[in-house]
Amino acid sequence: MxxxxxxxxxxxxxxxxxxxxxxxxxxxxxxxxxxxxxxxxxxxxxxxxxxxxxxxxxxxxxxxxxxxxxxxxxxxxxxxxQLAAECEARAQRSQADSTKKLGERLLDVHYWRSELQREIRDVTAETELLLQCKNRLQRALDATHIPFTISSDNLQCRERREGGELVRDGAELELLKEVDLIRNIQELLKRTLEQTKQQISMNRDAKEKLEMDWSDKVEAYDMDDKCGRYNNQSTNIQFHPNSSKLEDNTSTPESWAQHSHENIYRAERERMASINLRSLIDNILQDTSEDLRSQCDNVNSAFARRCEEVEDAKRKLEHHLNKTLEEIRDQENNISALKQAIKDKEAPMKVAQTRLYERSYRPNVELCRDPVQFRLVSEVGELTESEEFLKQKLEEAENCLRNLEDTRMSLEKDIANKANTLFIDREKCMTHRTRYPNMAKLSGYQ
Known part of the structure; x- marks a missing residue:
């Protein structure tokens, strides 16, 4: 015990x-x-x-x-x-897996960064091309001011035609068509220019989003690449106790990839819209320049035809004026001859009347109505009648001469008006139209 x-x-x-x-x-x-x-x-x-x-x-x-x-x-x-070995192996596996994940992440970031960079390059190039089209549109719009000024000046010059030449002919109708065409083209070019400016702004907005996304991915790539190079022997590693918590504003891999995909999709959409707009601009500039040159040719043809018509009418009027002048000269000679003929009847009238007067003093029974008496009376009547006929014909000739003078004045006025019309159409309008822009300038290349 x-x-x-x-x-x-x-x-x-x-x-x-x-x-x-x-x-x-x-x-x-x-x-x-x-x-x-x-x-x-x-x-x-x-x-x-x-x-x-x-x-x-x-x-x-x-x-x-x-x-x-x-x-x-x-x-x-x-x-x-055994626990230390297992922890070491697990730490190495975790670190290797994290390094592998970082490598895979770097590949993903590099892929999207490359895609963003490619799209940025494409959008930048497309924006530059669209800027060139914008400059072409602006030059083409500026080039339309010259045709508009020429057409307006032609219409104003043709308002100075005189008399019957102030007519709405084919040239004026074509000029009015040209003015309306130029106004419509200017409105179209202005609308297209405004649309181009909006598209350039949208391209730049899309490019800005791409660049911001690209910049973030470059920074993230550098950070992940730096993290991937860390190892247990690195000298710049230290404890960060609170770094393992997840932030509230973090994204998921799906939303991260979707963000870049949406930016690229939007940029591609704007780029395709820009390509289509450039094609539209090329067609518009081509069509408008062709329409302007075609209408310019129509106006020039109308002017040429009108000048030929006026020139032909002027030649005919000059021909008639020459004939009228000849007729006036002949009629003046005729009037002079009639006046001389009337004057020439004075002497025979005096002789006949003197004979009758002298024979009226015959004495007594000698005052006889003999054949001589009747013949003298008949002679006086014939002379009087001839004189009346000559005076009537002289009056008609003088009326004809006055009509011829009026015709001459009218012909000369018409010829002067047509000469003025030819001067306006040929010397003013057609000469001014030689300054009409060519196809390259109307298309915005100059």
Whole structure:
């Protein structure tokens, strides 16, 4: 009993097999001899020495305790070593996987960065081409001011035609068509120019979004490339305890790729719209320049025909004027001859009347109505009648002469008006129209 009280060590660990422990059982004997320390009076107290069995029991207990402690320590070392190896392997696998993921991410970023860069290059080139088309439109619009000025000046010049020459002929109708055509073309070019400016603005907006996305991806690529180069031997690594949390405004890989895809899609859409607009601009400039030149040719042809008509009419009028002048000269000679004929009848009239007057003084029965008397009376009547006929014819000739003079004046006025018309159409209008722009200028190339 006393031995059990003195030795209070923990039992052997259960993990140690029972077979490995010594199979010795030591029991503390209950001494009843003179050296015995048992008894009620000595309960709880020891004598100066332990019993041999107690010493042996204490030794065995220490052996058991040392063996168990070593076993636990060895197992703990083995587990710690195995855990450290597993943690090291897992850390290396995690780091390798993270590096691999960074490499894959770099490939994705590089792909979208390349796509964005390609689209930026294409949009920039397309915008430059559209700017050239815009400049062509502006030059073509500026070039239409010259034809409009020429047509307006032609109409104003032709308002200075005089008399019956102020007529709405084919040339004027073609000029009016040309003015309306130029106004319509100017309105079309202005609308197209405004549409081109809007498209350029949309191209630049799309390019700006692409450049911002590209810049972000360049920065992200550099960061991920820098992160991918970090290793355990890097000197610029340190602890960042709060870096492992996810931000609220982060995107997902799907939304990240969708963002770049939408930017590229929008840029491609604007680029295709720009290409279609450039094609439309080319067609518009080609059609408008052809229409203007065609109408210019129509006006020039109308002017040429009108000048030929006026020239032909002027030649005919000049021919009639020459004939009229000849007739006036002949009529003046006729009037002079009639006047001379009337004057020439004065002498025969005087002779006949003098004869009648002298014979009226015949005496008595000699005052006879003889054949001479009748003939003299008849002669006076004939002369008087002839004189009346001549005066009537003279009056008619003078009327004809006045009519011829009026005709001459009218012909000369018509000839002058036609000469003025020819001067306006040929010297003013047609000469001015030689400054009409060519096809290249009307198309905006100059």
């Amino acid at each position: 006393s031995a059990q009280v003195l030795i209070s060590r923990p039992p052997a660990p259960q993990s140690i097999p029972a077979e490995s422990l010594p199979h010795r059982t030591v029991e503390a004997p209950y001494n009843t001899g003179e050296s015995s320390s048992s008894g009620l009076a000595t309960a709880g107290f020891r004598t100066a020495k332990y019993l041999l069995e107690e010493w042996q029991q204490a030794g065995y207990t220490s052996f058991y305790q040392a063996h168990g402690d070593r076993d636990r320590s060895e197992r703990s070392r083995h587990e710690a070593k």
